[in-house]
Amino acid sequence: MKQTLVVVLLLMVGTVSAQWSPQRVDSLPLDELKPSSRNHFLLKMGEEAAGVAQEVPVIVIRGRQALPVLGIFAAIHGNEVNGIQVIRELVNGLDPKEFKGTLIAVPGLNIPALRNNQRTYPDGVDLNRIFPGKAKGNGSQQYVWQITQKLLPSLDYLVDLHTASFGRENCLYVRADFSNPKIAGLARSQLADVYLNSGGKPSAGAAASGLTMRAQAMGMGISAITVEYGSPQVYQKEMLQKGLPGLRNTLVHLGMLQGEVQPVPEPVFCKKSYWIYTTQGGYLDVQVNLKEKLTKGQVIAVLRDPFGQTKQTYYSPEDGIVIGRSSNPINESGGRIIHLGIRD
Numbered sequence: 001m002k003q004t005l006v007v008v009l010l011l012m013v014g015t016v017s018a019q020w021s022p023q024r025v026d027s028l029p030l031d032e033l034k035p036s037s038r039n040h041f042l043l044k045m046g047e048e049a050a051g052v053a054q055e056v057p058v059i060v061i062r063g064r065q066a067l068p069v070l071g072i073f074a075a076i077h078g079n080e081v082n083g084i085q086v087i088r089e090l091v092n093g094l095d096p097k098e099f100k101g102t103l104i105a106v107p108g109l110n111i112p113a114l115r116n117n118q119r120t121y122p123d124g125v126d127l128n129r130i131f132p133g134k135a136k137g138n139g140s141q142q143y144v145w146q147i148t149q150k151l152l153p154s155l156d157y158l159v160d161l162h163t164a165s166f167g168r169e170n171c172l173y174v175r176a177d178f179s180n181p182k183i184a185g186l187a188r189s190q191l192a193d194v195y196l197n198s199g200g201k202p203s204a205g206a207a208a209s210g211l212t213m214r215a216q217a218m219g220m221g222i223s224a225i226t227v228e229y230g231s232p233q234v235y236q237k238e239m240l241q242k243g244l245p246g247l248r249n250t251l252v253h254l255g256m257l258q259g260e261v262q263p264v265p266e267p268v269f270c271k272k273s274y275w276i277y278t279t280q281g282g283y284l285d286v287q288v289n290l291k292e293k294l295t296k297g298q299v300i301a302v303l304r305d306p307f308g309q310t311k312q313t314y315y316s317p318e319d320g321i322v323i324g325r326s327s328n329p330i331n332e333s334g335g336r337i338i339h340l341g342i343r344d
């Protein structure tokens, strides 16, 4: 009796792990997937020095019908991990039998950067500034080229999940081109604190030599948005609690899940945004909170020297809302203070 039980248990464990063990592929075999199936892949992006494949884990939920195809990608910046937990809970809560269309979920796109706990690819390049990449370029260019060739072409829609960078924090906000009705609909389905109209360019800095993934996708005819979830290198419960129903709402909006689209209670739309920077070095005390509505002339931060003397006080140059803020007091000249959204 005991032996039978052990055999049955082993068989059960075997069945579960076989279902979950990924298939190694050079391209996603989307046309070969069974209707109503969940599929795990390790998609080859290149090779490491020892000749071992450099692979990205991909979860594909193939519903009763193949279309539309939605991509939800997290962590093209390797330290922006909140989206990973949101994708995990989203896909684990889906029943492929009740699902329409295909969801291509990538819980960690920039694997070499994830491994190093850093934003950029190991060669120091920001992958989200060099799309479409190059087939025979350097390491980061080839990696991006693989994304452009192997992950983007099958998509109708793309939701690209980010967080703030090191030393900063964001509210839950969406960057999207609201002049495009399909993209605006995708953006509005998120349960976000702020909806920012933006054509696909980076929010600040970055002498970009190429496009963001969102801009690349839009150029390929894909309706694409970026969603920013909080702070880097951490799983935040609040972001899971708001991000997950937002993405489920997206699935309902696209007809991939049954249900009613939940409207956002008090949406805040911004027509533009910009960062305000320090002009001297010092210890920065940001005095406004995320989502706080600011009036022109309001104190936003005080910069002090190491002895505690005030060097400079910074004020809001116009009315707006705090989309992001510095969380790191240590600042050289040109340190970021707040990301100010200007309301529509």
Ligand SMILES: [Zn+2]
Binding pocket: 077, 080, 162, 163, 164
């Ligand atoms: Zn990012």
